[in-house]
Amino acid sequence: MVFSLRIDLESDKGIREGVPKILALLKKYNIKASFYVAMGGESNILELLRYQKKLPGKRKISVFSRGEMLRMVFFPRDFVLGNKKIFQKILDEGHELGIHGWKHREWTRGLEKIDVRKVIRKAVEKYTKLFGKKPQSFCAPAFRTNNEVVRILSSQGIKVISDFEGDSTKKVDGLINVPITLRGEGNTPIIEYLVGEGYLDKEILDKVTSAIKRKKFSSLYIHGLFECRKKIGLLENLFKWLEKNKIKTKKIMDVVDL
Ligand SMILES: [Zn+2]
16 A cells, blocks of 8 residues: 655745644654645735636635735745745655646636746746756646646656546656545545544544555645644654554655556
């Protein structure tokens, strides 16, 4: 049995407060994980106004204070440049660092309006310049993807995605898709979803581990902003369980046909 953990980073607070916590825990249990970051940083006010569509599966848990919301609207940050050291640490400690689009909001709310080629190229160029190597993996904000996205990713040198559903890895037009097998309703992250439904950590752990036991390959995704800040205890119990049950952990990009 193999398990993969994907950690999506799309906020300054999630990166600054969440990543150090999860890195320490991953080190303690000797697990390598896959981090994906929205390379463009926070959306500016024009983007906030342009992309307002309501999304299904809205967050039930509040993660930002009013002051933080105002700060983001009026002083959006480039959380990639501003946290370069943290990203370098992710790479230095042997984890995967892929890209999670350019700006999160435009992709989830307006994929049909944006110039996909342009935003992917910007994300790949910025990554390459900052980290001295080309990104090899990509995951689409909110799993929103299509044939054009796949073609463009492939032409930009991306090899691995985790955007399509399934039980095992599959080739999609020259890319390899490693599915995220455990999700909440509306493709939400399973832990946050179950917290929002009122389940206790112990119950969530039972649900997740019994699902992992049933499959050859399992994977789930979490966020820097929520699980890495607020559910470190639950994640530690999950890592302990993986260790005790001798379940192999692999980075998304290292999962091949099982
Ligand atoms: Zn995301």
